[in-house]
Amino acid sequence: MVVRNPHLARLPGSYLFSEIGQRVATLRKARPDAPLIRLSIGDTTEPLPPSVAAHMGERAQAMASQAGYVGYGPERGMEPLRQLLSSAVYQGRIAPDELFVSDGAKCDIGRLQLLFDPSCSVAVQDPAYPAYVDTSLVAGRKVVYWPCTPENGFFPDLDTVEPAPLIFFCSPANPTGAAATRDQLQRLVEYAHAHRSIILYDSAYAPFVRDSQTPRSIFEIDGARQVALEIGSFSKLAGFTGVRLGWTAIPRELSFADGSPLATDWSRIITTFFNGASCLSQWGGVACLQPDGLQAIDQLATYYLSNAALLRAPLEAAGLSVYGGRQAPYLWVHTPGRDSWELFAHLLHTAHLVVVPGAGFGPSGRNFLRLSAFGTRPSMEEAAHRLAAATI
Numbered sequence: 001m002v003v004r005n006p007h008l009a010r011l012p013g014s015y016l017f018s019e020i021g022q023r024v025a026t027l028r029k030a031r032p033d034a035p036l037i038r039l040s041i042g043d044t045t046e047p048l049p050p051s052v053a054a055h056m057g058e059r060a061q062a063m064a065s066q067a068g069y070v071g072y073g074p075e076r077g078m079e080p081l082r083q084l085l086s087s088a089v090y091q092g093r094i095a096p097d098e099l100f101v102s103d104g105a106k107c108d109i110g111r112l113q114l115l116f117d118p119s120c121s122v123a124v125q126d127p128a129y130p131a132y133v134d135t136s137l138v139a140g141r142k143v144v145y146w147p148c149t150p151e152n153g154f155f156p157d158l159d160t161v162e163p164a165p166l167i168f169f170c171s172p173a174n175p176t177g178a179a180a181t182r183d184q185l186q187r188l189v190e191y192a193h194a195h196r197s198i199i200l201y202d203s204a205y206a207p208f209v210r211d212s213q214t215p216r217s218i219f220e221i222d223g224a225r226q227v228a229l230e231i232g233s234f235s236k237l238a239g240f241t242g243v244r245l246g247w248t249a250i251p252r253e254l255s256f257a258d259g260s261p262l263a264t265d266w267s268r269i270i271t272t273f274f275n276g277a278s279c280l281s282q283w284g285g286v287a288c289l290q291p292d293g294l295q296a297i298d299q300l301a302t303y304y305l306s307n308a309a310l311l312r313a314p315l316e317a318a319g320l321s322v323y324g325g326r327q328a329p330y331l332w333v334h335t336p337g338r339d340s341w342e343l344f345a346h347l348l349h350t351a352h353l354v355v356v357p358g359a360g361f362g363p364s365g366r367n368f369l370r371l372s373a374f375g376t377r378p379s380m381e382e383a384a385h386r387l388a389a390a391t392i
């Protein structure tokens with residue numbers, strides 16, 4: 001007799017984006033010609049920088065020769081990639097041997113759950129990227145919600161929140177688009193020291209930070225190395241959502257309550273559950289972090305932020321409060337007194353726009369919609385026209 005993992009029953013009925021997909025499929029069945037525009041799932045649309053695609057192509061070709069063939073790679077990822085991450089992303093604050101290359105941030109978020117005892121509860125920003133909650137529930141943890149609303153500037157009130165040994169924190173945040181300030185992150189790090197918590201910091205949207213005062217990494221904050229690890233991704237950095245590449249940075253000072261280093265167990269976990277990111281993706285990552293690659297990927301982020309500005313205009317003209325979108329590819333639209341799933345259905349059926357109901361990201365998202373600025377310019381222009389005509 002095979003018994004189901006009982007924690008799976010704690011998951012909400014359907015993963016948020018599957019639920020949206022089903023509702024869209026129902027509309028498509030009834031109206032196959034409906035000109036849908038997706039402002040929903042945060043998937044990139046713009047082509048890879050040519051230098052990145054060319055480098056991956058050359059390496060793929062080389063694999064057909066004895067000299068260029070490679071098999072399993074080093075456990076922590078290729079040395080040249082870790083060197084470049086250390087210098088170009090972390091300006092030396094994180095050493096190459098503190099970096100573990102992965103097949104993406106979401107995969108690492110799931111695997112990280114294996115590091116900690118199920119009795120360790122986890123705090124998440126409310127609203128938050130659903131994978132933090134869902135992977136924690138499957139791991140058998142209690143999840144504590146830390147409200148992040150316009151009233152507190154989308155930063156949790158650390159004097160009143162329920163403490164938890166683990167803290168998922170995302171900045172710039174999905175879905176609110178809020179980028180935490182240096183002062184806020186300093187307070188978070190001090191809080192983690194005081195409560196002996198570990199911050200699982202998700203920097204997937206760091207490439208969208210435009211203000212030089214806004215930290216791109218938790219390791220820009222004094223004292224972070226003792227209390228934080230960081231999960232990074234090439235998905236939004238370089239349009240690698242399909243290519244797949246990410247990393248986790250674990251400083252050597254970061255340890256469990258018994259003093260043993262996290263990095264040792266993480267190394268054991270990834271060598272047990274994972275055999276490394278594709279070597280072709282890793283070569284693509286190396287190309288991204290060369291000077292011309294860095295310039296090209298910065299232009300990609302600027303492109304999506306211009307999309308965000310296009311979408312923002314009609315919403316603000318309609319008198320709505322719109323957050324995010326300036327240092328993140330998401331707009332977080334406040335619709336007080338309106339149920340977000342109802343508004344989702346309204347925009348889907350009347351404007352053929354697919355948005356994400358804020359309720360899907362946590363209780364504090366109830367009266368919000370998330371609009372993604374990932375899209376081609378013409379589709380974003382059309383979406384902006386439709387938003388201007390829609391009644392929200």
Ligand code: PLP
Binds near residue numbers: 129202233234246
């Ligand atoms: N972290 C956040 C906050 C995200 O929004 C996403 C994807 O949308 C991910 C991680 C997933 O990143 P990856 O594609 O590297 O798995």
